[in-house]
Amino acid sequence: MSMHHVQVTINGKSHEADVEPRLLLVHFLREKLNMTGTHIGCDTTSCGACTVQLNGRPVKSCTVLAVQADGMEVRTVEGLAANGKLHAIQEGFHQEHGLQCGFCTPGMMMTSAALLEENPHPTEDEIRHGISGNLCRCTGYMNIVKAVQYAADKMAEKVEA
Amino acid sequence: MIPPSFEYVAPKTLSEAVAALGEHENAKVLAGGQSLIPLMRFRLASPAMLVDINRVEGLAYINEADGWLKIGSMTRESTVDKSPLVREKYPLLADTTSVLSDPIVRNLGTVGGNIANGDPGNDHPATMLAYGAEVTAVGPQGERVIPITSFFVGLYESALAPNEILTEVRIPTPKPRSGGAYLKRERKVGDFATAAVAVQVELDAQDNFVSVGIGLTNVGLTAIKATAAEDFLKGKTATDENIKQAAQLAADAAQPIADVRGSEEYKRSLVKTFTVRALRLAVQRAKGG
Numbered sequence: 001m002s003m004h005h006v007q008v009t010i011n012g013k014s015h016e017a018d019v020e021p022r023l024l025l026v027h028f029l030r031e032k033l034n035m036t037g038t039h040i041g042c043d044t045t046s047c048g049a050c051t052v053q054l055n056g057r058p059v060k061s062c063t064v065l066a067v068q069a070d071g072m073e074v075r076t077v078e079g080l081a082a083n084g085k086l087h088a089i090q091e092g093f094h095q096e097h098g099l100q101c102g103f104c105t106p107g108m109m110m111t112s113a114a115l116l117e118e119n120p121h122p123t124e125d126e127i128r129h130g131i132s133g134n135l136c137r138c139t140g141y142m143n144i145v146k147a148v149q150y151a152a153d154k155m156a157e158k159v160e161a
Numbered sequence: 162m163i164p165p166s167f168e169y170v171a172p173k174t175l176s177e178a179v180a181a182l183g184e185h186e187n188a189k190v191l192a193g194g195q196s197l198i199p200l201m202r203f204r205l206a207s208p209a210m211l212v213d214i215n216r217v218e219g220l221a222y223i224n225e226a227d228g229w230l231k232i233g234s235m236t237r238e239s240t241v242d243k244s245p246l247v248r249e250k251y252p253l254l255a256d257t258t259s260v261l262s263d264p265i266v267r268n269l270g271t272v273g274g275n276i277a278n279g280d281p282g283n284d285h286p287a288t289m290l291a292y293g294a295e296v297t298a299v300g301p302q303g304e305r306v307i308p309i310t311s312f313f314v315g316l317y318e319s320a321l322a323p324n325e326i327l328t329e330v331r332i333p334t335p336k337p338r339s340g341g342a343y344l345k346r347e348r349k350v351g352d353f354a355t356a357a358v359a360v361q362v363e364l365d366a367q368d369n370f371v372s373v374g375i376g377l378t379n380v381g382l383t384a385i386k387a388t389a390a391e392d393f394l395k396g397k398t399a400t401d402e403n404i405k406q407a408a409q410l411a412a413d414a415a416q417p418i419a420d421v422r423g424s425e426e427y428k429r430s431l432v433k434t435f436t437v438r439a440l441r442l443a444v445q446r447a448k449g450g
Contacts, residue, residue: 024163024198043202059269063194063269067169067213132264133350133351
């Protein structure tokens with residue numbers, strides 16, 4: 001079978017590799033690049049644990065082929081913190097205890113971060129709808145919603161300051 | 162789960178994509194991939210060749226022209242969902258995309274893929290039946306127009322030839338005093354419908370139905386056009402009594418089977434209830450409410 005050369009910019013850094021067409025983006029990240037921050041949850045396009053941003057939009061990386069990402073930009077949970085400082089959404093999950101086991105957290109944060117970039121002041125309803133493709137089996141979502149609200153406030157503060 | 166091996170091409174033009182489909186036995190089009198890639202992971206589908214049309218230019222757009230809303234087949238569901246034009250003038254389509262799978266899947270899933278897949282659990286088929294839409298397909302002989310009423314042939318089977326690509330979906334621009342609605346029961350966000358009903362109506366000045374379209378999701382081998390219910394309402398006044406009688410005819414047209422989502426009786430009952438509610442909402446919207 002044929003191999004395909006791909007170049008993907010991940011968290012601002014260019015990566016190149018020869019891959020089989022059947023390699024899923026999540027396996028490319030975790031197994032080829034050892035970036036294990038992105039989790040594999042259900043393997044059925046249901047749970048959203050593997051969510052990454054592809055050209056700025058959240059996608060389930062278990063349902064994208066690595067070859068499809070050729071020439072594109074991927075942002076993973078490893079790319080959220082910058083200059084040794086947590087991203088507002090990470091700080092929100094920390095401060096509001098938006099997790100228990102933490103398995104859904106990377107995907108949850110990649111979706112919420114994109115949501116806040118598109119809609120900096122979401123209502124509770126908009127947050128709940130926005131994260132409805134990401135499943136959490138621990139928290140009951142209460143603290144996740146609070147974490148996103150915390151991040152929205154934090155990001156607004158930064159813009160105003 | 163890892164799909165079986167396959168060959169892959171990502172052409173930049175439609176003619177190259179059509180040619181690639183013709184050159185290989187068991188080639189499949191990769192659109193948004195949100196149904197096909199899971200099927201391949203489960204090894205329920207094992208195409209020898211994927212023709213990825215995500216890099217083909219000019220297949221993603223939404224515009225109104227010549228009395229139609231024209232949607233390029235590679236338009237992402239999230240783009241339709243957020244379109245001000247769709248939200249303002251096409252409430253049935255707006256309703257449909259807002260409950261179609263989940264917000265992350267909608268970022269990649271495409272309108273064309275949702276229709277071409279031929280899955281009775283997909284949401285656009287019933288909506289397009291209610292709208293009286295048509296689709297265009299391009300193959301080696303060029304483009305042809307297929308009315309949506311003859312598009313869904315069977316379970317995962319459509320009128321598309323193996324080397325044809327669905328390129329555009331066209332919805333008739335609604336006349337004044339038109340309205341629509343899509344109501345869906347799902348066990349959780351992202352699940353296929355237990356049952357869903359799509360309704361599009363047009364009223365005259367006396368609140369009589371000028372036209373009625375009713376489509377049913379996931380209660381048969383294909384999406385179902387509830388023609389007996391539509392014919393019953395045409396020319397009649399939009400009263401609750403008439404709506405309830407039509408809903409019974411829609412429920413009679415459903416061919417559900419019992420599965421994990423519910424019994425046959427439950428699904429038929431959902432169709433009846435949702436047809437009443439969707440017709441009421443469509444009428445309310447047609448009156449400007």
